[in-house]
Amino acid sequence: MAIRNGTRAGLIFGFIMVFLILIGVPETINVILQEATTNIDVETGQVINTAAFLFVMGVVAGFAAARKEEPDPLSGAVLSGLIAGLITGATTGLMIIILRSLALSEIDLREYLDKLSPTAIESLALRLSPILAGGAHVLIFALSGATGGLLNWIGRGPWRGPVGQMISNTRDRLARLPIVAQAQNSPITRYVVWAAVIAVVMIVPQFLNDYWSFVLGTVGIYVIMGLGLNIVVGMAGLLDLGNVAFFAVGAYTVGLLTAPEPVGVLWDFWTALIFGIVLAGLAGVILGVPVLRLRGDYLAIVTLGLGEIIRILIRSDLLKDFTGGPRGVRDISGPSLFGLEIGSERTFLYFILVGIFLLIFVTIRLKNSRVGRAWIAMREDETVAQAMGINTLNYKLLAFGMGAAFAGLGGVLFASRNQFTGPEDHTLLVSINVLAVVIVGGMNSIPGVILGAFALKGLPEILRQLDEYRVLVFGGLLVVMMILRPEGLWPSQRTRLQFSDEDEPVPIELSSATSAAPTPIKADVEEQKQAATR
Incomplete structure (x- = not known):
């Protein structure tokens, strides 16, 4: 189950990342973050911002991969997120290896895809060689995917039941207070x-x-x-x-x-x-x-x-x-x-x-x-x-x-x-x-x-x-x-x-008395037999 969920999420987010890279979304976000962090030099800022963007996308992929129906919730969630991150990282890493190699060969890809400038490719490669850049993508997405799966498990962990019950009880106690009930039913409250x-x-x-x-x-x-x-x-x-x-x-x-x-x-x-x-x-x-x-x-x-x-x-x-x-x-x-x-x-x-x-x-x-x-x-x-x-x-x-x-x-x-x-x-x-x-x-x-x-x-x-x-x-x-x-x-x-x-399923309960009782059709047949006998 975990392998299937992780593989499916990894393939989906891998294609999403390829699409985002081709239309220049990472470079645009890089520019926005550079404007917000003026104290960091440009080259270091590009590496940090790109790595942060990749990590966030990996967390989202891992979070989406983790499902609550796993037999072992914790290990299943982390494993699903890890697999999703590995597949997403392998997809983007392979793409970065190809793009970085072409850029180092002085092939200008902007003739075909105007968003893939040499600067954008260098930022996506984290200023590394093609092989190291691909490995860095796999590592970042693997760690972030596992983190996303862990966050998914924490978000639906056993602590939610007691905390939710405590909040519900507190809300009910406040609602039963006379002054609160009077304020809720008064039109003056709405006007205020x-x-x-x-x-x-x-x-x-x-x-x-x-x-x-x-x-x-x-x-x-x-x-x-x-x-x-x-x-x-x-x-x-x-x-x-x-x-x-x-x-x-x-x-x-x-x-x-x-x-x-x-x-x-x-x-x-x-x-x-x-x-x-x-x-x-x-x-x-x-x-x-x-x-x-x-x-x-x-x-x-x-x-x-x-x-x-x-x-x-x-x-x-x-x-x-x-x-x-x-x-x-x-x-x-x-x-x-x-x-x-x-x-x-x-x-x-x-x-x-x-x-x-x-x-x-x-x-x-x-x-x-x-x-x-x-x-x-x-x-x-x-x-x-x-x-x-x-x-x-x-x-x-x-x-x-x-x-x-x-x-x-x-x-x-x-x-x-x-x-x-x-x-x-x-x-x-x-x-x-x-x-x-x-x-x-x-x-x-x-x-x-x-x-x-x-x-x-x-x-x-x-x-x-x-x-x-x-x-x-x-x-x-x-x-x-x-x-x-x-x-x-x-x-x-x-x-x-x-x-x-x-979202709420309708329960179907059949009591013994109900099941024993004759159906309307059966009752009609019995009445017809009795009338024929008489």
């Missing part, structure tokens, strides 16, 4: 918690510079769009990939109504804001009519096409005089309050935060209303919901309209903050980003949307060098989430209960 959260969130921008205010503003805009798509996908169960179309409607509405060109209407921002939200909502309803009868993948394909149609029309020569074509719309006006322009990044961040709190309030009210319950019924089973008297067509249009209005607000804020919007701001990647925010965070979960936006839009700004791997990370993250945590990072209570019910 919300007030504290709002106060903390409003204080945070005071400690941020313009760059981080801009980053958090971008995260906030995606939170707004995620809340809208959460209504469509999370509540109503409609897989919509055309969210970017309504984002574009909101952005171009505020741009055309407030910018001096190409229309030159020069309306006030607040009027344009209302028009942007309303027009985006109407566009959602109008574009939702042709797809009312579609479900699942077909709905996703059609909405994706509608989103692309909007983007192509925006940059087409047909509407160039109205939308600005590929040049976009410039000099878009921002909001002003009591004669004061909301121009700085920090001030605009407050404006975005206010919009987020308002939309959270609206979402909670919708979720707890009759409309929200109808959406959830449609998501669970549309046929049954229709049989129960729910007008699914109307509720679908309402979901499309509400989600589009939220996306329109995000587009208005995006365009007014940047004072520009163009066709390249409204590509398919925007819809994919928002959908990933909802899925990774947890569908039908407001905290999940916020957490997903921070994970997918905030972290890439911190790790700027990994920006070119964003699509790869999205795909890998979605696959990992679907396998390991399909309910999301922060699922709703309903979703959490559903997945917990699926």
